[in-house]
Amino acid sequence: MSEQLGFWRLAAARPEACAVVEADGSRVTRGALLGRANAIARLLRAQGLQRGDRVVGVVANEGAALALVLACQQIGAYYVPINTALTTGEVAYILGDAAPVVAVASVRCAEMLTAAADEAGLPAQRRFALGETSGLRDLLAESAARPHGPVEDRSPGSYLGYTSGTTGRPKGVLRKLPEGDPDDVFAAGARWQLGMFGVEPLGDGVHLVTSPLSHTAVSGLAVTSLHFGHTIVLMERFDAETVLRLVEAERVTTTHMVPTQMHRLLRLPREVREQYDVSSMRNLIHGAGPCSEEVKRGVIDWFGEVVWEYYGATEAAGTAISAREWLERPGSVGRPQPGAEVRIVDAAGQVVPTGESGAVYLRMGAHAFEYRGDEEKTRARRLGDFITVGDLGWLDEDGYLYLLGRSAEVIVSGGVNVYPAEVEAAILTHPDVEDVGVIGVPDPEWGERVAAVVQARADSGLAGDERGPTQALQDYLAGRVARYKVPRVVTVVAALPRSANGKLRKHLLPALTQR
Known part of the structure; x- marks a missing residue:
């Protein structure tokens, strides 16, 4: 059956089929996306790209970013997505470490790439943008003049993902490039990756992208869905009600979320949630962080037993669990x-x-x-x-x-281990809490004490509670977690520092913590 799959093969067979729904609602056919990917592949080769070389992408959620990945996947290049939430210095570090032949940015990310490339010493002629912008070559305009037909001497590329760097410098996870025909390689990969979540190929599949394509897992699932013959629907940025609107309007069948996004969906007023038909959803996949039992049960009760969770890392495959299995073993991944x-x-x-x-x-x-x-x-x-x-x-x-x-995150207070994920899950059940991070801070008596940094709902009274946020949360958690796990200090902030894929950058929390 794998011969039926693979984006290039599917696009040649049905070029008129919709491949991408852009964030503005415009539609891109498979044929148009294929032609753009082929032309970009030729332009990359013209820059001297050889099999095993790197192409960096600092991209927003747009169809041209998917075309860039498809170009790399058929000319043996490693595609390196860079988190758009990183600082200039962090982007410069990855540019220097990856040593790309070409770096490409969406127009809105052009200033970031330019500043980081200056710091990393990347030559100006190797800097491109997905459109016209000052200081960068226009990848789309330059590639448009090149042939859009099938690319010669194709070989499969891969992702070179960088670990999130939540506790230090990000590291590039380098794997050997696969061998064989790109259609066959990525068709088999799609059957393995999507198959473990019960996703079916072809048919009426529609995949909704709720997170930035600058993250490896998000980009990977989107492009893999193209290889499965599914349409990709892009969101410019996450908005809970917009997710529901798109699920209903586009009859979305699959999506990938992080627990924070699921939490925000559940925080919508019931009358808003009930306005939308989400019955088309068949596979709601989540990962990239611990999910509280309350949030997980709430999403299953709402969407049905279509929720799948996975645990793994950029470095290795891990585990997966269906909603039915999870209901039998709450808390398992x-x-x-x-x-x-x-x-x-x-x-x-x-x-x-x-x-x-x-x-x-x-x-x-x-x-x-x-x-x-x-x-x-x-x-x-x-x-x-x-x-x-x-x-x-x-x-x-x-x-x-x-x-x-x-x-690295376990808090040892008075010789007893406290696991932040457990405390975070309990705090997230508070009706006024939007987001939270729990860490240990030095304490002369206990070694470490538990501290929480909380993002309160905009309309909440948590920050203004006459008891103060620390006492208010301590009172709320009484009986919910053991006393030694209750935060000794709580700081309310406007927003927590999360990466593009929703991971909390905990090494930044100590600076936010009220001592």
């Missing part, structure tokens, strides 16, 4: 994905018995990688054919994984 394996390991590197906690290790297998240019970091994270990203957890007797948190 599932069993290993096809071809994956999970082990729980103690400090001595030994596998622990079932039910005991330890470091979570994922088998790399076909996903074997190295941190680009850093053999020492690669070795430090590996244990044979397994890799850890620092998460802690345990396995039940049926092999379902339960996460406790990250070893």
